[in-house]
Amino acid sequence: MSASAVATGVFAVSMVATVALGLLAVRGRGGGGGGGGLAEWSVGGRSLGTVFIWVLMAGEGYTSFSYLGAAGWGYSYGAPVMYVVAYMTCGYALGYVVGPLLWDYARRHGLVGITDMVAHRYGRPWLGAAVAVLATVFLLPYIQLQITGMGVVVTTVTYGAVPPGWAYFVAFAVTTGFVVVSGLRGSAWVSVLKDVLVIGTLGFLAVYVPLHYFGGYGELFDRLVAERPQWLTLPGHGAGPGGRGELGTAWFASTTVLNALTVVIFPTTVAGYLGARDADALRRNAMLLPAYNVLLFVPMLLGMAALFVVPGLAGADTNLALFALVVDSLPAWAVGLVGVAAALSSIVPMAVFMLVIGTMWGRSVLPLVPGWGAGERQKRASQTVVVIAGAVALVMTYVAPNTLVRLSLVSYEGMAQLVPMLLLGLVWRGLTTAGAVSGLAAGVGLVCALVFTGNDPVWGVNAGMAALAVNLAVALAVSRLGPREAADERPDEEVLARDPLPGPDPDPDPYRLSVGPVSIGDKWPVSYESSCESSYARSCANSCAGEGRGRSVWLGNEAAAVARRPSSETWSGRRGCRRC
Amino acid sequence: NMKRPHLAWLAVPFVLFVGALPLVNVPFLLVWCAGATLVTPLAVWLAWRGDHR
Numbered sequence: 216m217s218a219s220a221v222a223t224g225v226f227a228v229s230m231v232a233t234v235a236l237g238l239l240a241v242r243g244r245g246g247g248g249g250g251g252g253l254a255e256w257s258v259g260g261r262s263l264g265t266v267f268i269w270v271l272m273a274g275e276g277y278t279s280f281s282y283l284g285a286a287g288w289g290y291s292y293g294a295p296v297m298y299v300v301a302y303m304t305c306g307y308a309l310g311y312v313v314g315p316l317l318w319d320y321a322r323r324h325g326l327v328g329i330t331d332m333v334a335h336r337y338g339r340p341w342l343g344a345a346v347a348v349l350a351t352v353f354l355l356p357y358i359q360l361q362i363t364g365m366g367v368v369v370t371t372v373t374y375g376a377v378p379p380g381w382a383y384f385v386a387f388a389v390t391t392g393f394v395v396v397s398g399l400r401g402s403a404w405v406s407v408l409k410d411v412l413v414i415g416t417l418g419f420l421a422v423y424v425p426l427h428y429f430g431g432y433g434e435l436f437d438r439l440v441a442e443r444p445q446w447l448t449l450p451g452h453g454a455g456p457g458g459r460g461e462l463g464t465a466w467f468a469s470t471t472v473l474n475a476l477t478v479v480i481f482p483t484t485v486a487g488y489l490g491a492r493d494a495d496a497l498r499r500n501a502m503l504l505p506a507y508n509v510l511l512f513v514p515m516l517l518g519m520a521a522l523f524v525v526p527g528l529a530g531a532d533t534n535l536a537l538f539a540l541v542v543d544s545l546p547a548w549a550v551g552l553v554g555v556a557a558a559l560s561s562i563v564p565m566a567v568f569m570l571v572i573g574t575m576w577g578r579s580v581l582p583l584v585p586g587w588g589a590g591e592r593q594k595r596a597s598q599t600v601v602v603i604a605g606a607v608a609l610v611m612t613y614v615a616p617n618t619l620v621r622l623s624l625v626s627y628e629g630m631a632q633l634v635p636m637l638l639l640g641l642v643w644r645g646l647t648t649a650g651a652v653s654g655l656a657a658g659v660g661l662v663c664a665l666v667f668t669g670n671d672p673v674w675g676v677n678a679g680m681a682a683l684a685v686n687l688a689v690a691l692a693v694s695r696l697g698p699r700e701a702a703d704e705r706p707d708e709e710v711l712a713r714d715p716l717p718g719p720d721p722d723p724d725p726y727r728l729s730v731g732p733v734s735i736g737d738k739w740p741v742s743y744e745s746s747c748e749s750s751y752a753r754s755c756a757n758s759c760a761g762e763g764r765g766r767s768v769w770l771g772n773e774a775a776a777v778a779r780r781p782s783s784e785t786w787s788g789r790r791g792c793r794r795c
Numbered sequence: 796n797m798k799r800p801h802l803a804w805l806a807v808p809f810v811l812f813v814g815a816l817p818l819v820n821v822p823f824l825l826v827w828c829a830g831a832t833l834v835t836p837l838a839v840w841l842a843w844r845g846d847h848r
Contacts, residue, residue, distance in 0.1 A: 294824055297824070301808075301812040304812065305812060308809075308838065308839055311805055311839055311842055439822060440822065447822040447824060447825065448824055449824070464817050498843055502843060505808070505835035505836050505839070506833065512828075512832075516825075
């Protein structure tokens with residue numbers, strides 16, 4: 216059997232296994248196409264424990280960039296590529312505080328994403344919709360990058376047997392195949408397979424490649440220091456007139472801080488946060504996730520090692536520096552396995568990107584259209600948007616690949632401009648809607664102007680950081696000096712976020728209410744009563760009633776409610792909303 | 796919902812990756828970044844321990 220057939224067979228079997236694993240994730244949970252509400256589909260019913268949150272968030276962190284771009288940067292520039300490890304490590308540490316803050320805010324108010332949070336914080340649904348549209352513009356390029364990355368990997372590891380065009384479609388079909396049905400839980404299950412393969416293959420390559428080509432790391436480092444010292448300190452290789460911008464220490468520091476702030480509010484990260492069972496699961500993950508980043512040094516180092524094995528790569532070919540070594544030195548079945556790990560590194564992040572776009576539109580944009588607002592229809596709309604988002608990225612990959620690639624240059628720095636509106640807004644009531652919107656407009660406008668005119672970095676600093684500073688200044692100035700807004704009567708506890716207390720929650724529900732039977736829904740009249748309920752239980756009950764099923768109300772540690780049809784039987788059960 | 800001075804440990808990765816970078820700049824920078832990555836879980840654990848005493 217030819218090497219091409221073996222590698223293609225390994226790849227094909229693994230893709231079938233991926234879809235099967237993703238679909239099995241919701242077996243018996245009702246979270247698939249028919250049962251389960253939007254929260255079950257989009258944030259896993261807020262029930263994922265430490266292990267699943269770890270594999271999911273680690274899985275999101277390893278994209279096709281980890282195999283292609285990181286090795287390519289290592290090959291072309293050297294030291295500047297370490298900004299990836301720096302910002303992810305700092306971001307995970309920051310997540311120790313921000314993760315529980317956002318998780319608690321979402322849980323208390325029944326929210327499933329950052330657009331929900333913005334709409335709730337400022338009391339303006341249109342603002343949530345506007346943020347959803349903006350975030351979609353910035354996230355679509357990432358889907359396309361994952362599709363393109365997977366195409367490159369698959370074509371390479373199958374020795375050209377699968378052309379890029381087919382591989383693009385496989386990426387879309389496999390991802391859509393499980394994410395539409397199983398949502399975040401399916402992504403977490405596929406992440407298990409992915410993380411096992413990533414750890415296994417990168418761990419193996421970290422030992423094997425230096426031994427195979429250099430006799431060990433000592434010889435590799437000796438050659439790097441002697442022949443390529445520019446690659447080992449900032450600003451790395453290739454800076455200067457006619458080359459790329461200066462990626463010196465100011466750029467490295469500003470990019471690390473900016474991206475660390477951004478990664479904690481990135482919609483895909485927040486989806487992971489909101490899927491957690493409790494705040495301590497997120498705090499444990501903040502401890503565990505940075506250690507996983509050590510693996511990122513492998514493609515970076517091997518990219519530098521490729522300088523001596525496959526010299527002369529230029530342009531986009533540098534992204535294949537790692538795979539050039541893999542294909543050159545390993546048997547076909549091993550090449551296939553490394554290719555599968557890289558392909559899954561495209562599929563898992565792509566699935567979560569599509570999921571959050573669907574959730575944002577289903578919760579924040581489409582409800583503004585009469586008749587699209589609630590219950591099962593909202594979830595169906597979200598699932599439809601998932602397919603549309605993936606299809607748009609796929610079509611753009613075929614017909615106008617450079618459009619989204621150009622947009623991707625500004626994606627992360629553009630998303631960073633949401634930091635004041637979301638993070639500052641959730642802890643400081645003084646930030647007005649006008650201030651937040653003005654700051655966002657100024658920041659996004661400036662970052663687009665700088666990036667698209669080739670001024671990134673600007674004065675040695677990441678353009679996104681410069682724009683964020685302007686964003687913050689404008690937001691504060693308008694909030695302090697701008698027009699006064701109509702008073703928001705809601706108490707601080709309703710509007711602002713808090714860092715939930717670590718350990719067992721001594722005050723499980725600050726919104727403890729005592730209400731009599733309340734009529735909700737009109738398709739199947741249901742009443743519910745409770746002596747201990749949260750706003751999430753209320754929203755769940757309303758959601759269930761809106762779906763015409765209406766007999767289940769979410770029950771958890773901090774909320775207990777009973778739903779019943781008037782004068783008939785009573786239902787109860789732990790976390791019963793899943794059955795709705 | 797308090798004084799948690801132990802959360803200052805979370806600044807450790809920022810100090811190592813950002814604050815110390817001008818001074819810092821086997822290959823030393825590479826090893827420094829790998830060390831900072833491995834020290835971060837310990838720093839976060841110290842914050843966790845302060846929270847759960």
